[in-house]
Amino acid sequence: MTTDIDIAHAKIHRLSRLYLTLSRCNQAVLESASESDLLASACQIAVDAGELAMAWVATIDPETGTIRVAERFGRGVEYLESVQISPDAEDPNGRGPTGTALREGHPVWCDNFMRDPRTAQWHALGERFGWSASASLPLTSNGHVVGALNLYLTQQNAFDAATRELLGEIAAVISFGLGRFALEAARQEAEDRLRDSEDRYRSIVEHSRDAILLTAPDGRILAANPAACRIFGCTESDILRLGRNGLVDTADPRVTAAVEERRRTGSFSGELTMRRYDGERFPAELSTSVFQTHSGEVRTSMLIRDVTERKRNEAQLAYLAQHDALTGLPNRLLLTDRLNLAIAQAERDGTSLALMFLDLDRFKQVNDLMGHELGDQVLHQAAQRLKACVRASDTLSRQGGDEFLIVLPNIGSPETAVPVARKLLDTLITPFSLGDREMVLSGSIGIACYPEDGTDADSLLRNADAAMYVAKDLGRNRYQFYSPAMNERIRERLMLEIDLRRAIERGQLFLNYQPQFAFTNRLVIGLEALARWQHPTLGLIPPDQFIPMAENSGLIVPIGAWVLETACQQQAAWIAEGLIDGPMAVNVSMHQFRQPDFIERVTDALSRSGLSACHLELEVTESVFMQDLDRVMQTLEALRSLGVRLSIDDFGTGYSSLSHLKKLPIYRLKIDQSFIQGLPLDQENAAIAGAIISMGKRLGFEVLAEGVETQEQARYLHSLECDAGQGYLFARPMAARECTDFLRDGAGATPAPS
Ligand SMILES: Nc1nc2c(ncn2[C@@H]2O[C@@H]3COP(=O)(O)O[C@H]4[C@@H](O)[C@H](n5cnc6c(=O)[nH]c(N)nc65)O[C@@H]4COP(=O)(O)O[C@H]3[C@H]2O)c(=O)[nH]1
Numbered sequence: 001m002t003t004d005i006d007i008a009h010a011k012i013h014r015l016s017r018l019y020l021t022l023s024r025c026n027q028a029v030l031e032s033a034s035e036s037d038l039l040a041s042a043c044q045i046a047v048d049a050g051e052l053a054m055a056w057v058a059t060i061d062p063e064t065g066t067i068r069v070a071e072r073f074g075r076g077v078e079y080l081e082s083v084q085i086s087p088d089a090e091d092p093n094g095r096g097p098t099g100t101a102l103r104e105g106h107p108v109w110c111d112n113f114m115r116d117p118r119t120a121q122w123h124a125l126g127e128r129f130g131w132s133a134s135a136s137l138p139l140t141s142n143g144h145v146v147g148a149l150n151l152y153l154t155q156q157n158a159f160d161a162a163t164r165e166l167l168g169e170i171a172a173v174i175s176f177g178l179g180r181f182a183l184e185a186a187r188q189e190a191e192d193r194l195r196d197s198e199d200r201y202r203s204i205v206e207h208s209r210d211a212i213l214l215t216a217p218d219g220r221i222l223a224a225n226p227a228a229c230r231i232f233g234c235t236e237s238d239i240l241r242l243g244r245n246g247l248v249d250t251a252d253p254r255v256t257a258a259v260e261e262r263r264r265t266g267s268f269s270g271e272l273t274m275r276r277y278d279g280e281r282f283p284a285e286l287s288t289s290v291f292q293t294h295s296g297e298v299r300t301s302m303l304i305r306d307v308t309e310r311k312r313n314e315a316q317l318a319y320l321a322q323h324d325a326l327t328g329l330p331n332r333l334l335l336t337d338r339l340n341l342a343i344a345q346a347e348r349d350g351t352s353l354a355l356m357f358l359d360l361d362r363f364k365q366v367n368d369l370m371g372h373e374l375g376d377q378v379l380h381q382a383a384q385r386l387k388a389c390v391r392a393s394d395t396l397s398r399q400g401g402d403e404f405l406i407v408l409p410n411i412g413s414p415e416t417a418v419p420v421a422r423k424l425l426d427t428l429i430t431p432f433s434l435g436d437r438e439m440v441l442s443g444s445i446g447i448a449c450y451p452e453d454g455t456d457a458d459s460l461l462r463n464a465d466a467a468m469y470v471a472k473d474l475g476r477n478r479y480q481f482y483s484p485a486m487n488e489r490i491r492e493r494l495m496l497e498i499d500l501r502r503a504i505e506r507g508q509l510f511l512n513y514q515p516q517f518a519f520t521n522r523l524v525i526g527l528e529a530l531a532r533w534q535h536p537t538l539g540l541i542p543p544d545q546f547i548p549m550a551e552n553s554g555l556i557v558p559i560g561a562w563v564l565e566t567a568c569q570q571q572a573a574w575i576a577e578g579l580i581d582g583p584m585a586v587n588v589s590m591h592q593f594r595q596p597d598f599i600e601r602v603t604d605a606l607s608r609s610g611l612s613a614c615h616l617e618l619e620v621t622e623s624v625f626m627q628d629l630d631r632v633m634q635t636l637e638a639l640r641s642l643g644v645r646l647s648i649d650d651f652g653t654g655y656s657s658l659s660h661l662k663k664l665p666i667y668r669l670k671i672d673q674s675f676i677q678g679l680p681l682d683q684e685n686a687a688i689a690g691a692i693i694s695m696g697k698r699l700g701f702e703v704l705a706e707g708v709e710t711q712e713q714a715r716y717l718h719s720l721e722c723d724a725g726q727g728y729l730f731a732r733p734m735a736a737r738e739c740t741d742f743l744r745d746g747a748g749a750t751p752a753p754s
Helices: 004-031 035-048 077-082 097-104 117-129 161-207 226-232 236-247 254-265 308-322 332-349 363-389 414-429 457-473 485-503 543-553 556-577 598-609 622-626 629-642 683-698 711-719 736-744
Strands: 054-060 067-074 108-110 133-141 144-153 211-215 221-224 267-275 281-292 298-306 352-360 395-398 403-411 432-434 437-439 443-450 479-481 509-518 524-535 539-541 584-587 616-621 645-651 668-671 702-706 724-726
Touching (some): 004 035, 004 161, 035 054, 035 161, 077 117, 097 117, 097 144, 144 161, 226 298, 332 395, 332 403, 332 443, 352 363, 352 414, 363 403, 414 479, 485 524, 485 543, 509 556, 509 736, 524 556, 524 724, 543 556, 598 616, 622 629, 622 645, 629 645
Parallel strands (some): 524 584, 616 645
Antiparallel strands (some): 054 067, 108 133, 133 144, 267 281, 352 403, 432 437, 509 524, 509 724, 524 539
């Protein structure tokens, strides 16, 4: 029988175990390394020291709000594996002591576990484990309920006031411990966050490619990042020593405005010149802003970007946009700009200016003959020479191709341009050397002056161009001032070109034939076909005038085909009549020769006319051999295998390489008439003619002299063993009918040299 004394003893015993529990929990709070450590110890202490059946701690998952078993100790903990407790009051699993304590934040005492309706769901377990009473004590952390300490006892009605107080204190001690851990965790987290943020800022500052400086209002620099050291070329302490004024180029006039803006608005961003440690100045983009530190000090942050490279690229781009890549001269864009400026200045000052349009003569031919690479070299050299002829205040520009424009600003009168034009022409005429080759060039210049020939850039350009066109027309290598009549002349030229297009179909072209003679017996050995144009209103137009026009416009191909066809027909007819037995020479222009179907055209002309190939001679100029020799050789070989004869016309005026010459399937050289003039007295011509004849003969070629006008020339050439001659001395070029008579009358009736 249980007596009051027994009850009192039991109570004292329980209380003393609970005091022990409290004391151990205090100890655990001090010794635990973590929250779970503390909770695990608390459960174990409650069971061991408090002599309870079982203890466990429920905590609320802060993320999901669900309740989980954090720690447990004692008899029956296995049931906790599958226990389900909800924080929700509507859920039957949430209406038990733990759910209620957690939700309502006060202890829930069950003095008779097995009878208490709140524990109805767990009576079977109570039965099994011998639980007679239970307590659920909320655990808090810094004022918030974070869990519940659940204790199970084997005796009923154990929760008297003193016990409740003691258990409350135990929960309070554990709560204190939890609060400490939470605070510690929060502090740690704050520290981590601070460190992270510091790391982030440091890495931004340290890895920035721009200089970042922190300065004080008195201009002292307090900190500088590694980029600042790299940009200014010194150490951080050097930068600190230099201070703000040591880094900015105070001579930059923009500095005052920048300082003023920063003072007024608290920030500045713009461009300034800065100085490196070694004194070198460089362009920089600056962005500064003034701010206050936490302790109230005024500071300025400066972000400095070195824009040297960007400026250099920009300048390079601007330069390229305004200059010609090949020669480095200003291009049309820059020239137009300068021309407009010069016009404005001339207008203001009442002065004149001259605009020159310079075009290199026959440069297309140079390009075709020598290839674009050498052509570019010529242009480059020409540009350098022209540049040396003008003043720094003049603008020389290349417009592309072989065209140059020169602005002479502020000249007294148009005549002032004359010596400059002469100088430009003279410098071009000096031979150009290209490796082991030399070449002679010339230019034609058109000059238009402000205000006489135009008061705006467009009309000056147009008129200088027209004047240049006329300079070319008048024989090239000359300058020509603009006059209003020129436009008319150019119009006429264009009309003439249009007329030429129709000349073939309208039957306005015809051929003249000039016989060629052997020096030995003065007999006709062949004929040359020479084209003529009978214009309906302008009369007879010489080939020197329309052949270049045809070459420039591409008309030379149909014209050349017509000449070939007609000459073959005519020769076939004369041969059939027995009037001649030699070849008919036909001039072939380079353009025509390079046509892919040239061989076909020759074969067609021969077969249509019935002329045998050996009665056709094709005259090409040296220029044909100067480019793409392999292809030229193929064409020449194909012609030779047809049986057609080939000769080089105007020999001596080009730049044939002798080594090439000996390989060519050529049968005749025609010495240009300019070397025949003045023979035999003209010593220079005598030497050249002599050299060509002896070289030609030695290489196995026949040699024919063109433009033989006098007996002296004929005699001299004969004495040099020149094979044949052609010229007014023997016969002029004649129309077909006249030539027929000539041949019938017994060609070769020219007086023999005495
Ligand atoms: N001063 C002088 N000149 C003489 C004498 N004997 C002949 N001539 C001229 O010299 C030129 C010889 O022709 P070329 O050198 O082939 O020079 C030709 C040739 O290069 C070109 N040409 C003429 N017809 C044709 C053609 O059908 N096709 C091509 N591609 N060019 C042609 O036009 C050039 C000039 O032809 P033309 O005016 O007919 O001029 C001809 C002829 O009339 C003389 O004793 N003294």
